[in-house]
Amino acid sequence: MDAFDWKHLSRHGGLVAFAALLLINILITPNFLQLQTLFVNISQVATIAIVAVGMTLVIATAGIDLSVGAVMAVAGAIAPLIFLSDFAQANPSLGLFLAIVVPVLVSVVCGLFNGALVAFLGVQPIIATLIFFISGRGIAQVLTNGNLQTFTHPGFSYLGTGKILGLPFQGWLVLVIAIVVWWMANRTMFGRRILAVGGNENAARLTGTPVRRVKLGVYAISAGLSGIAGLIVVAINSASDAARIGNLMELDAIAAAVVGGTLLMGGKAPIFGAILGAVIIQLVKYTLLANGVADEVALIAKAAIIVLAVYVQQGRKE
Amino acid sequence: MQPLLKMQGIHKSFAGVAALTSAELEIAPGEVHAVIGQNGAGKSTLIKILTGVYRKDSGEVAFDGRPLHVQSPREAQDNGISTIYQELSLVPLRSVTENVIMGYEPRTALGLIDWTSAHARTREILAGFGINIDVTQALGSYSTAIQQLTAIARAVSLNARLVIMDEPTSSLDDREVETLFGVVRGLKARGVSVIYISHFLDELFQICDRATIMRDGQTVAVREIADTTKLGLIADMLGRDPEEIAAAGMTELGGGQRETGEVLLEATNLHTDRMLRDVSVTVHKGEIVGLGGLLGSGRTEAARAIFAMDRLRGGTVSTHLHPEGFSNPAEAIRGGVGFLTEDRKAEGIVPDMSVRENLTLALLPRLVRRGTIDRVREEEIVKKFVDALGIKLASIEQPIRELSGGNQQKVLLARWLALEPDLLILDEPTRGVDVGAKFEIQSIIQEYVEKGVGVLLISSEFEELVEGADRIVVLQDGVSVTELQNPGITEQALIGAIAQSHERATA
Known part of the structure; x- marks a missing residue:
């Protein structure tokens, strides 16, 4: 009987935690049931959620991507350089288009670099992505001479402040990305192969799975999504600070994926779990801050959630 | 005499599905006792309850006359029950000594590990089994047999009174099996009981005193090995009549009676970095070609080379559709080749x-x-x-x-x-499966061969090769040395061919 309840709880642990957090907030947090609260939380969670989706795919192949924050910084540094350029001032629409597409493409290239190290040179993922984790932020700062770039650009800022049907644009973006990636992971051959590579790489190779291309693919997707997240951060702030964009994002994204039920040994890709994980982490942060608990304490609470999530996962494995 | 172990009326369900219903097991002191049954009969579940991996739903376990309630493998070990798992649960990168003393390290006065006495003790323990190796080397640098014996040595050094061996010979060659049997007899002589789980029934007759036969989660019979036959054990396991089985023959593959067609695969003078030096083999449509040879003769490596898993240093692989061979497994699959790995x-x-x-x-x-x-x-x-x-x-x-x-x-x-597929490479297709599944798998293969599929069969069971293959290519040290043609191959002939080529090599 005990065992049954435990299993039940662990399978839906994320939802239970989410419901509990909502309830606690409704009871103790002033003004929790206000649209403004919803907006703030959506816009803050969106970037973590987007990066966590990519991270989930990488972890599903038994890899890990430490470079996501650095990639965000690179994308975030390039965008203002483009839309503030003379060319973009002369061609505003094309300039805006390029300011979004080019950084994302550059991010994808960064991801291909990570993927190539892992897939072709056999470097361990944690080391391979550590390389860009260190150098990427440096590149971003070199690009901007280490300056804070501030700007006023309503078109670009829409990414961070726009609303569709009354809800923040990036909230919708998260939803679209999650649906597309979920579909890919569960309905396409590429998705199936990601899980096969993570589940048993030898078996995957022997059944004709192009293991290297699959790995290359997940790191590219992860980096591309990080690039998008980087653009959103810059758009929200109307400023680009290469030293700070996406700082510690890799840890938030990994935490969200783990809380969402991703196994670090690979073979599982719960996309919506990762979104839920991101939301839970965000809500805990918000709960503590809204109730006057210091930021530092919020970090400790975040760690506690991760420990709890891993503990529940251990229980689920048996 | 009081039994060392007595398990009675053991029930266990997983998620509502009964795995064991009133299973029983009784082991006498100093007895080598086989537990056999088809896969899914409940052998592993029963053993895992004994070793504390699972917990029983109901039933009694008595060890040495006292009720036994173990909650974890460690507790079972502390009670004198040691398990040598099928997949070795040792640490290949650490030294032999560390593996043997792990968890029970001798300490110096300062509380540090006393390596001098640790090494000495390990050497002494292993010497007791006739193994003299450098115990400071990584365990993984030794053969599987040595690793297995190390695991047994570890178990015995923990003063085990009951050692459980799960498929201990599945990765050993004949000589290593003999060494293992020596160790088992040694344990018996010291009064240690052994539970021996194996799919190789022949072994039971060499080493076991009694056998408990399980079927569908129940203990269906306990036999004195001396009073039974292989056929009798199979009949017990399947719940069928011995005569019926005898009439059906021991292998479902009928070699040497087939009309074979065009050439499907032609591999010539294969040479790879992994053991192969000069292997040639041809497979026709509707034919089973066996690869015979001892462990380490290059059978699996030949399969890997044909399936483009290992790069060829020399030689050619060509199939009727792809004369150029393949550059990776994906291409081989597209080219109509399947590879069931070992x-x-x-x-x-x-x-x-x-x-x-x-x-x-x-x-x-x-x-x-x-x-x-x-x-x-x-x-x-x-x-x-x-x-x-x-x-x-x-x-x-x-x-x-x-x-x-x-x-x-x-x-x-x-x-x-x-x-x-046009061509199937089957590496030990019936290893580690029970007799019933073995027959079924063999008859499925036979059915496809009749439809024209070509099969390259690797099997350590001479019976399967001798009765199943149309031709057997005998390998030795990475070279295909001779070829036997069915009908007419006997086990003696195959063994002879393998032995002869060995003599030729050493001469």
Whole structure:
């Protein structure tokens, strides 16, 4: 009987935690049931959620991507350089288009670099992505001479402040990305192969799975999504600070994926779990801050959630 | 005499499905006792309850006359019950000494590990088994046999009174098996009891005193080995009549009676970095070609080379459709070749994936319609093979790891059959599966061969090769040395061919 309840709880642990957090907030947090609260939380969670989706795919192949924050910084540094350029001032629409597409493409290239190290040179993922984790932020700062770039650009800022049907644009973006990636992971051959590579790489190779291309693919997707997240951060702030964009994002994204039920040994890709994980982490942060608990304490609470999530996962494995 | 172990009325269910219903096991002191049964009969569950991995739902366990309640493998060990697992649970990168003393390290006065006495003790323990090796070397640098014996040495050094061996010989060659048997006899002489689990029935007659036979979660018989026959044990395991089985023959593959067709595969003078020096083999349509030889003669390596897993240093592989051979496994698969690997766990199943996903893994490219996997067709195909091969499962969405070994093997076989291959390479297709599943797998293979599929068969069981293959290519040290033709091959002839080529090599 005990065992049954435990299993039940662990399978839906994320939802239970989410419901509990909502309830606690409704009871103790002033003004929790206000649209403004919803907006703030959506816009803050969106970037973590987007990066966590990519991270989930990488972890599903038994890899890990430490470079996501650095990639965000690179994308975030390039965008203002483009839309503030003379060319973009002369061609505003094309300039805006390029300011979004080019950084994302550059991010994808960064991801291909990570993927190539892992897939072709056999470097361990944690080391391979550590390389860009260190150098990427440096590149971003070199690009901007280490300056804070501030700007006023309503078109670009829409990414961070726009609303569709009354809800923040990036909230919708998260939803679209999650649906597309979920579909890919569960309905396409590429998705199936990601899980096969993570589940048993030898078996995957022997059944004709192009293991290297699959790995290359997940790191590219992860980096591309990080690039998008980087653009959103810059758009929200109307400023680009290469030293700070996406700082510690890799840890938030990994935490969200783990809380969402991703196994670090690979073979599982719960996309919506990762979104839920991101939301839970965000809500805990918000709960503590809204109730006057210091930021530092919020970090400790975040760690506690991760420990709890891993503990529940251990229980689920048996 | 009071039994050392007495398990009675053991019940165990998993998620409502009964795995054991009133199972029993009784072991006398100093007895070597076999536990046999088909995969899924409940052997492992019973043993895991004994060793504290699982907890029983009900029933009694008495050890040395006292009730035993172990909650963990460590507790079982502390009570004198040691297990040598099928998959070695040792640490290959650490030294032999560390593996032997792990968890029970001798300490110096300062509380640090006393390496001098640790090494000395390890050397002494191993010497007791006739092994004299450098104990400071990494365990992984020694052969599987040495590793296995190290595991046994470790168990004995912990003053085990009952040692459980799960498929101990599955990765040993004949000489190593002899060494192992010596160790088992040594244990017996010291009064240690051994529970011996093996699919190789011949071994039981060499080493065991009694056998407990399990079927469908129950203990169905306990036999004195001296009073029974191999056929009798098989009949007990299957719950069938011995005469009926005898009439059917021991192998479902009929070698030497087939009309063979055009050449499907021609591999000549294969040479790789992994052992192969000069192997040539040809397979025709509708033919089973066996690869014979001892462990380490290059049989698996020849299969890997043909399937383009290992790069060729020399020689050529050509098939009727692809005269140029293949540059990777994916190409080989597209070219109509399937490869059922020897190591189900390491190279076969994706454990957390469902039976459905495992079965269609190689077939995926052909299931894609407009960018997505055609789930309707996928399920159709999976259900077709589950029915045709008699795969026992709760649902095709069940994770494959939950299936018994024989059923996993059938899923993996179906993975390749679903591709409608021209050529199947089968590496130990019936290893580690029970007798019933073995017959079934063999008759499935036979059926496909009759339809014109060519099979390259690797098997350590001489019986399977001798009766099943149309021709046997004998390998030795990475060279194909001779070829035998059925009808006319006998086990003696095969053994003779292997032995002769050895003599020739040493002469």
